[in-house]
Amino acid sequence: MASTDEDREFNGKSKDAWNVQHIDLVFDSNSDRTMFPNPLSQRPNTPLCWFVDGDDAVAADVQVDTEGVSSEGIKIKAEAFPLAGPRLNIAFDPQKSIAAVVTCGGLCPGLNTVVREIVMCLRRQYGVPTIYGIPFGYRGFQDRPSWIKLDEKKVRNFHNMGGSFLGSSRGGHDTNAIVDALVEAGINLLFVTGGDGTLRGAAKIAEEIQSRGIEIAVAVIPKTIDNDIPLIDRTFGFESAVDAARRAIDVAVTEAQGFPLGLGVVKVMGRHSGFIAMHATLGSRVVDLCLVPEVDFYLDGEGGIVDHLANRLLENGNAIVVIAEGAGQDLMATLGSNGVTKRDASGNIILDDVGPWLIQQLEPRLNEKVKGKTPFNDQIKFKYVDPSYMVRGIPPSTNDNNFCTQLAHNAVHGAMAGMTSFLVASVNTRGCYLPIDLIANKQNVIDTSNQSLWSYVIFDTHQPTFTQQDDCQRRSDSRMTASGGVIIG
Template identity: 30%
Template sequence: MANNIKKIAVMTSGGDSPGMNAAVRSVVRTCAYHKIQCLGIYRGYEGMMDGDFVELDARSVRGIINKGGTFLKSARSNRFRTEEGRKIAHSKLTQAGVDALVVIGGDGTFTGALCFNAEFKFPVIGIPGTIDNDISGTDRTLGYDTALNTAVEAIDKIRDTAHSHDRLFFVEVMGRDVGHIALHAGVGAGAEEILIPEEDMGIERLVESLERSKTSGKTSSIVVVAEGDKIGKSVFELKDYVDENLEEYDVRVSVLGHMQRGGSPSCYDRVLASRMGVKAVESLLAGKSNYMVGTIHDKMSLTPLREAIKGKSKINKELIRVSEIMTT
């Protein structure tokens, strides 16, 4: 391993996801294992420019592996988008004696890291922390498994009410650009229909499907909708359309929203975070930079940050077919 790195900084940025704390813990303890210093950056790139740093050691991250959110906080930063802002950030890191950076986040976080490296040749490694699972180069992003479990649990509870009152529920889950949460949670919760950005079902086909469900004897239904689905302008527009065209349905809407980001991370996400943190630090020590750590077929991998940003995770076509069969 290269021995010119004496201090690594770690930060979380963008939307929070369950497992971020576990990833920070792993980075810190891997640094301790290799006898190098670790610095935590509060509030992402914004805190970097403010010099909002804290020294971290193995004991300072105890008791956080099971905590949701991120104790290092997260913030958007317009200042870091400017050349002047990045110069300030670089100056603050240099003054603090930081030699390399681990960034935990999604597309925006990685884009900032790439730009920072290009301008200052500053070593960076990314850990994909986003519940949407929308980054190429890893089978699962940090927080996705927990978000799925949260969504399924919520849909199960909504179904109890749907069944009790003979209602149709449109349940909106997160997924602005991809439908991973909607597809997996929909299959897992036994939804009657699943609407995702990748498959334009069309409003008429949806109505026909709901009519078939009613004719077959179903008294209640659940339709899981990814927030980025293209059928209507919003899930509430879908509700209004069904109200107008299928009078026999009593329709309700439930938007799960940010509850999917919160909560204690699942065991899977805790283990994934631990593996990613070790891989990130040891990659930097081995002289690697501008990579994102991930898992492919459960093997740790490195993907160039540029490819991770430009790529788009692919929806599981086989699971789409399974969902169609299950809704028969």
């Protein structure tokens, strides 16, 4: 899928060519390598329009900057990605192919659905006879006897299960050992599901495979309930996590309303990106304060959260706070935190627990603010809800199940076509392929500088913005995602 400089048509007018991202292939595209007909095309009455042309692409951004209209038409400059889907010709003989599937990192709703649909697509649509499930993440490649043979019967009910049937782990990555295991088992199709650390590991595997001159396709289905993968619409499991977080907010509301001056505090996942907190806040419409890692907040003084919460408590008799786990870390370090810097096996910083810390900071301040202002001289009644594992260990919603199906099948189509070192995603609601190195070491964070979903949070909660005018940046300097994010890194 190399980029081209061909002139194309846009609304009947000439324009600059779209810059379509290149996706690596397991073979030299200029060689006379034998390709195989897609088994799907051999089925009776299969419409040719179901197959994707090699030049089809998806625009990275639906909002484009125009350079003005002239007699030559509208000139548009935008990035695009190859459209996902089955190709008429594929790179591997399905009957001689062997596939492996591995899940890495934290658990997430939809992991089992992804595994199920990879197996279903490989077996039913392509006829691949042998598929291995690698247990407990990357380290499982070094334990060949523990590999699980997957077939339609084995995975039939996976989509109704939370967690990961294969198990998962962080770390355990040994590039050479993994590639050795793939070669020894004759595997030519590798499907990896995980977050940013997993993406980097998959890129290393693909690089080592290429350096050895081996034809093995490496496909990644990005996974994180934090929704922090850049460029793409969303990650699977995110919507299920938001729904679970909203149910936790409902519990906090019930508890807070049961007592005078009840203050419900709900801590949700979101190490560096506060998308779960933001979307759950907007979905509930009952939150008075939403705190996310992308926005620094302060406690005292004009525009601080203490005054804001005191006013809401005295006005309504109760209030709700939603806070992402990564929020307020700098403030905690300044005012005193509960631990020292530690990292997990994936290299992620283990954050101090902001929920109890926030309550500890708010209790004396708020009690001082409301002192003597109620008929019975009430004090704040804190109700703390931490649904962390209830959020990520649940079965996926119907919408996430459908989304996982789309991602898994498109991953199989891309790998069978000979693509490698790519991830499959939805961009502007269309499935497409992105090179791993375009995503690795970058993050999707809430866009607070342009008109986005974050502005709705401010309007809905009436909370302070905590931002300054000079914090804003021009729209052309950023690329926003459908979930209200912007790329950093």
